[in-house]
Amino acid sequence: MHESIRLGLYAIPAFLLLMAVEFISYRREKEPRTDRAGVSARDTATSLSIYALGQLTNPLNHFIQLPVVVLAAACAPHTLSSSDWRVWVAALVLADLAYYAQHRMGHRIRLLWAGHSVHHSSRHFNLSTAVRLPWLIPGSFLTAVADIPLALIGIPAWMIFLAHSLVLLFQYPIHTERIDRLPRPIECVFNTPSHHRVHHGANNPYLDKNYGGILIVWDRLFGSYAEESEPVRYGLTTNIDTHNPLKANYHEFTGMLRDIRRARTWRGRAGYLFGPPGWRESPRSTPETAIPAPVPDGASPTDHEDKEAVPA
DSSP, rough: OOHHHHHHHHHHHEEEEEEEHHHHHHTTTSSSSSSSOOOOOHHHHHHHHHHHHHHHHHHHHHHHHHHHHHHHOOOHOOOOOOSSHHHHHHHHHHHHHHHHHHHHHHHSHHHHHHHTTTTTTSOOOOOOTTTTOOOOOGGGGGGGGGGHHHHTOOOOOOHHHHHHHHHHHHHHHSSOOOOOOOHHHHHBBOOOHHHHHHTOOOOOTTOOOOSSSSBSSSHHHHOOOOOOOOOBBOOOSSSOOOOOOOHHHHHHHHHHHHHHHHOSSSSHHHHHSOTTTTOOSSSSSSSSGOOOOOTTTTTOOOOOHHHHHHOO
């Protein structure tokens, strides 16, 4: 755990330097951009504010999440040696697979989307978007269940957390439009800026695609892969239009609580909590009629109130 924290702290200067270079490169463009891509000073400030608040609250997040993995590791019949390079390879590959599962859960379970939607709330796609990460969203720690198999096969808990830090660090430079498609062999195996632009798209056919961290092969294997084939519209299906970091962090969570409070049945309350984003309770009050709203396949509508009139 300590290694993961130190790794994140050491990376901050590099994050800020690359962010500044990208920001200046956009500002020096002779032709003004007509879309919402590129950079915005206010949007960048919002992302950095959310990141800074997250750094202050991270110790509490780790305190909640840590016991899940540590207890699973304590139940393992044996512990693999960290001196064996094969254990390191296994830890990184399996942590990447666990990240894929966690990421997909974050898009398909409303309680978890309440946290992950923060990362998708920017209408821009640049390096500052990479650090727009949620903090203190109740229930987010539940994604740690994907790490339990790693702990049970004997991978040390500290190695699991370190591997996850490496998976996250890999994704920082792929949050950019400044890098076009890479050579085909790389695009086939690894997550790239092109693949991740698709993931941040709020327009079909991009909704809920390309969940991978380091490897894109998981998406190819599990049917969630999409090529970058048309211009990407970044943000949420219904954008929140706020630069307030508190509102950006909690907008979906408060909306979820509002829907639960208004629900007429226990099935409806459970649906708003554990169903996919966009799930709606039928106007009728009987449990049998609480049904999902007709949502395009793979979609994660993020603003439920607008969904009544109907992530990216």
